[in-house]
Amino acid sequence: MLTIPKWKVYTIIFTCLISIYLSIPTLFPQIADSSLKSAFPANKVNLGLDLRGGASLLLEVDSKHYFSEQLENTVEQIKTKLRMEKIGFEKFDITEDYITIHLSSADSVYDTKTIIYNIFGNTAQIETNKNVLILSLAQIIKSGLKNNLMAQTQEIIRRRIDETGTKEVDLQMQGDNQILLQVPGLENPEQIKRLLGQTAKLSFHLVDDSVRLSDAANGKVPYGSKLLPLDTKERGNFGKSVLVVKSRAALSGDMLTDAQTTVNNGSAVVHFKLTSVGSKIFADLTSKNTGKLLAIVLDGKIISAPGIREPILGGSGTISGNFSIQSANELALLLRAGALPAPINIIEERTVGPSLGADSIEAGIKAVVAGVVLVMLLMFVFYGLFGMVANFALVFNLLMTIAALSLFNATLTLPGIAGMVLTLGMAVDANVLIFERVKEEVKKGKSPLSALESGYNLAFSTILDSNLTTILAAIILYIFGTGPVKGFAVTLTIGILCSMFTAVSLTKLIIAKWYRTKKPKLLML
Template sequence: MLQIDRWKRILIIGICVLGLAYAMPNLFYKRVEAHNDAIASIEKTGVTTPEDEAARAGWPNWLPSGLVNLGLDLRGGAHLLAEVQVGDVYKSRMDALWPELRRALAEERGTIGAIRRVNAPEGTLKIEIGTPDQMARAVEIARGFSDPITTLSGAGQSSLAISGQGSTLTIQLSDAEKSATDDRTIQQSLEIIRRRVDEVGTREPTIMRQGSDRILIQVPGIGSAEELKALIGTTAKLTFNSVVGTGSDPDARVGVGQVVLPSVDQDGVYYTIEETPVVTGEELTDALPASDQNGLPSVDFRFNPSGARKFGAYTSANVGQPFAIVLDDEVISAPVIRQAITTGSGQISGSMDYEEANRLAVLLRAGALPAELTFLEERTIGPELGQDSVDAGKLASMVGFVAVIVLMVLSYGMFGVFASVALAVNMALIFGVLSIIGATLTLPGIAGIVLTIGMAVDANVLVFERIREELKTARGPARAIELGYERAMSAIVDANITTLIIAAILFVLGSGPVKGFAVTLSIGIVTSVFTALWVTRLITITWFERARPRKIEV
């Protein structure tokens, strides 16, 4: 008999109402977006401004406030393709190894003689020893600093490749260690870039690895590619180094392990410093914008226990001597140590405004990039172009929606009207699900929705055609409708499962835009089957119970 249990009716109506409720915020996109931004700002800062309060009051708190995030091609923003210079990490590893190895070799000076670091290609450490016939002992000491590789591909190998020829000891990373280091460097860079972008409150950035040493960065809603580069393009590498001397010649001769860097505040002044830092920015635990004793913008920082211990020991042993605070290969300050600094905290001040101080604090909190980024491709997509895409997507969806409705009504009359109502509910459910999961909508995603509009009525067509056939043999219209839905179900499920499998393959194997298409298509398939088999059935049965027609035409 043609009927649906009451609990099923309540469940169907409840799902539809829930989908409509979660889809509704997208009709008031800017208002809800301002409401969400105000709440996030208040939670982050703990301060409520009149503007935040007005924006928060623009949307009721008891209503859903999830939105479908707009992708780069719909919202506008910046696109960067960066190459990570992994060779920088090899160099820093060798520079960090040198002080410890020098100390170990110096303890054996009576055996291997005097030691001296000599010039070598970047990423390679070369040391001359005074007694060449004791090279085997020097190699043995160096091997004590080599660790076994823990990765599956490098099992059984060591982290350092060590060789001795004549009086020269040569050390560099092994091939297996370089491969593992490259992977760690890329992963670390991805995480640091993600933290830096998230710090400034941008929405749904796409940050992903491409190839062996490249990173794709797409940030919707940001002003330009230059702005994005200013945020993530610097390594923000903070170090505290010993000062050897000062001068005005940028090309002054220096010893091995020393470099000449310019001063930020003093034009024409250059500092010769020890390249190996006393403490690095990696040992910072916090950095906050503040004001110095003169009321000028500054950044307060604090070290972790390891950094505080190193900094305290260095300042205790070098009272009266200058030390350099180096940021991105520029000396931003070179104060004289007046007393030992054992509290583990300090302050960076200089020629910066409050915006620069805040940005520097953000970069230092996020940590230093392990290697320099070289930007191979950069694009800025203006918001006007993104709005054009949104408008074009709306127009395509409306044209497809109206065309399908007209065709269904002309072909199936009253039943076509039922299918059109279900189609509208289907669109709402799609956007409701996208809002709930926080998905990002792109142009391919809009294409998936437009395709769903056409596919959504396929199931209804199968049901209505089956009802037509059953009217010729069944006993009465109620029995024809019931058999139509029952016998069309297997064909509908089979057809949509095959499409869902294809969508799953696209999602697993495809790139970002293809995945967006697969997501909207998959959601559309599920909601289409639900609306075709249950929503139109509920509408049809409700109408039939009220009208009680003796004869129907499909």
């Protein structure tokens, strides 16, 4: 009776020891700057915005712009295929969800549908009316595009804001097309807003010198070319505000492998390196177009248009454009992080000062300490020695919760602290159920050993039911909640799972050891 297998004893002891080890970096953050740093894990619980202070930005991704761009790319793809097959068409109309193709002849409908199915597969939805085809993107395609858009945007934002991975940036999805960005410890968000204000789509286009700018300005732009504005800083170099460039990019920014700021003749420039494929394309481009201008376009503006003096075969080059050191550094960072697939709008901005964060930490610590002390005092008053065992388990419940949060590099907020305080109360609630059950068994005349065994066994189902219902409620909060509510739900769930271990397994091990050592004839409850 009241026996615990050796493997279970070792498991309980090991779990307690590993919890102490994992929680040390969080409880003693000064270890990170000491010689003991390598002896402990790097993972720890990070303080959230409301505890540490910092900047919070709610970002909205322009998904309509993204879908419009995808439709335009699709149109160009279809046009290219139609020309290859020598199928005539009059025009293409693009709306939010549809592409309308007006063919020159109704006889070409079947061949055009075949081309579209080859591009999109059987998911393409096509309606026909004489020589007109209406192509609509299936909902599954749009859903997949949107998921890719949000995932890619989130990753690029992270790389832009936290290239080194040391700023503890927190990114959370909010609804269908919004992202909550929180950067603890940041007091001035202006640099972040500049970094997010550009999509940073870089491309290289040959300048079309076959047309006069006056003609292009009047709408006489040759097919396959377009008019683009020059960046304000570059207009003085050319004496004009626009240039005509080839519509099709000769090289895109996604072929860059690195971008760094350097100084050339006293001016800041951005030195870039290309992938192996990009190097071959760039070498071929510069070899065949020596003497021509190459426009470097960033977000629809020409930031530089240098002349190609000789073939560039090394797979690298420089971007100059009257940059300051700061603007060159920012451009290099944007190019390294990659282009945003769609523009981002900042719809809400909030800054929390470090003094307010410090006040929140102090208030949170006071709440936890007060809760722990009061609970421990009541347990000791009502249950004596057994209450002290429950208090000992309560300490390990707190350590295990911190250790579990550390494993996930979780961010602790004020609602998270509230979840921890609630968990402490629920942890001793399990012990109260066990001890009260033991009391009832003693009153029935059972021996101390039998009363203890029955108390733990009979109370377990009640403890399990109550904790499962709480965990279910926490899961619902996590699914439907946002931000701080999710933090509360996660902390509460982890704390409850830890409390089931400490309140049942750990206290049972301690009481079983005490009983075998003391062999009391009466239980002081």
